[in-house]
Amino acid sequence: MSTGEDEDSVTLESVNSVTLTQDSDGSIILHCPPHVTHTLSSTRCVCTFVCVSSVSEGDESFEVTMTATADSDITEEGEILQSEDPQNSEEISPVSQAWFTTKEDKDTLVNKGHKWKQGMWSKEEIDLLMSNIQQYVKGRGMEDPAEIIFEMSKEERKDFYRSVAWGLNRPLFAVYRRVLRMYDNRNHVGKYSPEEINKLKELRQKHGNDWATIGAALGRSASSVKDRCRLMKDTCNTGKWSEEEERRLSDSVYALAGVCPGRAVTGGVSWAAVADLVGTRSEKQCRSKWLNYLNWKQSGGTEWTKDQDLSLVHRIVELDVDDENELKWEELAGGWSSVRSPQWLRSKWWSIKRQVANHKELPFHVLLKGLQELMENQVPLGAGPGSPSLQIRVTRLEECCSSTPRPVTALQIPLQITHLASDGAGTSDTETITLNTAALQTLQILPSFHLHPTGTPGTYFLQTAANQSLPLSLSSNPTVTLTASSSPSSPEHIILHSLSVSVVGLVTERLQVRIPKLTKYKSVVLPPEQGSLPPVPPGGRH
DNA sequence: CCCTTGGGTAAGGGTAATATAATGTC
DNA sequence: TGACATTATATTACCCTTACCCAAGG
Incomplete structure (x- = not known):
């Protein structure tokens, strides 16, 4: 976006609610009011900006492609229709308003052609949820959402979950779960101390699988103590796997998956059952060891090379998806002898992605494009002085959407x-x-x-x-x-x-x-x- | 008695990040 | 040869869905 050495020569024009300004090094900054970023959707919008006057010869135009986050309507003319009051919108997805705990409920919605998001919540979704909650709480003159969630009766909070689920394409039950996790202060306590572990073992003996009781006694959420117990077996080894253990793991996996030894197995086995057969490792350890190493070793895989990092980025680019969640890792992992498992490949992608400072804030296709460009030009990611760095672009993009850009110091x-x-x-x-x-x-x-x-x-x-x-x-x-x-x-x-x-x-x-x-x-x-x-x-x- | 609403539980597959061991490299 | 630096592997806190349960009210 930089116009190079011509610092003050460009006149900028603002269209609709978007304002353009210029910073000290000539970069153009696009200011969007905060509420716009809320109402844009995953629809991609392409804006073309034309420099109206410039000392450099001729008009220059360039394109900015941006992906936005929540729901909106974009008319054929490309105008963004903003709904000022979410509550008045008639376009409420039945998905986020339906509780559906039974399989039939779910199937009915699927048969009607409804789709919804699964998997990890994106930053945008969490932001929307939080702002919905804030709005609900404010509207009722309250301060703490936890009051509604943990202290009120069902009657008193009657419309709470449906209200906060507004605009989210997730089943109400998923929203409900997330809200509980978010506001349960016994849920993010952090690492278990050795004392806690001992106490947990005792409580487990006493109360069995009554996670709620165990959690209450330990000051942890039920799911937290349940998860912690899953990590420890009474006879659990740690550290390096012995050859004997690896052999037992392979045998168990092949037996339970019902396939011949040497064939790739990347799912469809009960890891709890595998762990029972292995004896000395937890289900998590077994799963991780298998998917990240043994599966590949047993089926005669080759080493992953550095330039395959770029191949991976290329393959992802080719898929042309708008959202990282749409990537099918089983498909991506196919035909690559150096890929240990789809899960492993996904973590590989993660390690590539994380080399970009602001990857979390970047629209998916911007990140991909930037990565591809840098890797093809063999620019070390996060390079030293003088090297072009994605971080700089990232920061600019960030400022585009910030209402008050300030110097980074x-x-x-x-x-x-x-x-x-x-x-x-x-x-x-x-x-x-x-x-x-x-x-x-x-x-x-x-x-x-x-x-x-x-x-x-x-x-x-x-x-x-x-x-x-x-x-x-x-x-x-x-x-x-x-x-x-x-x-x-x-x-x-x-x-x-x-x-x-x-x-x-x-x-x-x-x-x-x-x-x-x-x-x-x-x-x-x-x-x-x-x-x-x-x-x-x-x-x-x- | 059944159905609906509005939850609730346990289990298990999974992710993201950290911790630690192993392996360069100078 | 030893101190770092880098990479690979192991661990773990936390996330999310599935499949079922339950109780009150109509």
């Missing part, structure tokens, strides 16, 4: 801290973490960043701003510095080069700080109160 880095070992050498309250400062420029950890006081393993976010250095508080007063520079092609973006950590002083525990690939780092916008931080000095740009 900071990085958000997920930082994992893992306890490696404890040497037990006394206590310490003077730990210092220092990061290598090699060249270029140092970035600073903002005071808003804090680690858990005990240094508990987990994921934290480091928020950095340019050109400062401050101590941060761990158990005492450690210092963290990172090396980074801004990109010459895009000064507002900072590229991190290295982050290594050493702990000096009296330490009771060795801390390992792991950071995911550089490409995962996402530029973020600093909150206004931090806007007074010094900008990136010109000298640092390399």
Whole structure:
């Protein structure tokens, strides 16, 4: 979208509710009012923009293709009809209003030609659901949705689930489940501590499969404790599989699937039954080992090569689907001896996709196109200074849909801290973490960043701003510095080069700080109160 | 007594992300 | 040869659907 060196020469025209402006490096920013993004649908709309006047010769036009998210009507003339009040719309899908727990109910809807979404909820769906809930709660002068969900009687919340399901192409029951999960504060408690595991084992002995009771005693949701129990058998090995175990797994799978050894099996077996036969592994372990390794090994598969990453992207592009959920991984996996299973291929795609910083926010076809382009040109994803980076495009696209674009001045880095070992050498309250400062420029950890006081393993976010250095508080007063520079092609973006950590002083525990690939780092916008931080000095740009 | 409404439960297939082991590479 | 860096494998918290159950009200 950049017009290159001609900074102020383009006149922009705004059409309908879309406003165009230009930022400092000449990029054109498209502003859509927030409610528009709500009412667009998965229909693809192509907008052609024409520069009205430009110092460069001739008119230039370019296309922006964007995919939007929720339901809308687009007339043949391409005009978007917005429904201001969702409740008044007559187009309510029977799917989201039907409870259908029985097979007959479901079949009736299917026979009438109705289709609905299954699988993981997209960000757009969750946003819509949340906003529906907010609207419902506000309309009733309440504050906390949890009140309705967990405290009200069925009578009192009569129309609640149907109201919040509005606009979602999911069965009401699916909406109901999701809402419960979302607002149940015993559902996202995190990792089970060893004490919890012990207590869970006891409770299991006592209450059997009464998950609700066990959950209540443990402060966890019923499904959480049920799932945790599925992971542990009384006689469960961990770590590397022995040859004997692998053989038992193969035998079991082939026997239960009823196929000859050596044939590919990627589903249709009961993993609980397999685990029973294997004896020393849980159903999850069996499934994962089989689908990610043994199935492929047994059927004589070949190694996956690097350039097949691109082949995969090509094959996905060829399918020309609008939504990632429409991909049929069984079909994609066909005819490839290096593919271990459809599930494995899907995870391969994930690892490719995740190299793009903002992949979650990108429309599917934009992501695909960007990936294809970069991979074909052999541009390392998330490249260093000077290299074209999808992240920059992503950020621009993001700004297109944001009503208030602001300069990007900071990085958000997920930082994992893992306890490696404890040497037990006394206590310490003077730990210092220092990061290598090699060249270029140092970035600073903002005071808003804090680690858990005990240094508990987990994921934290480091928020950095340019050109400062401050101590941060761990158990005492450690210092963290990172090396980074801004990109010459895009000064507002900072590229991190290295982050290594050493702990000096009296330490009771060795801390390992792991950071995911550089490409995962996402530029973020600093909150206004931090806007007074010094900008990136010109000298640092390399 | 049956049917409908509005839930509710357990089981099991699955995903996404982290943790850890293995394997380069300098 | 040892310290990192990278990749592969293992684990796990959480998600979603299916198939069935239940109780109150009409």
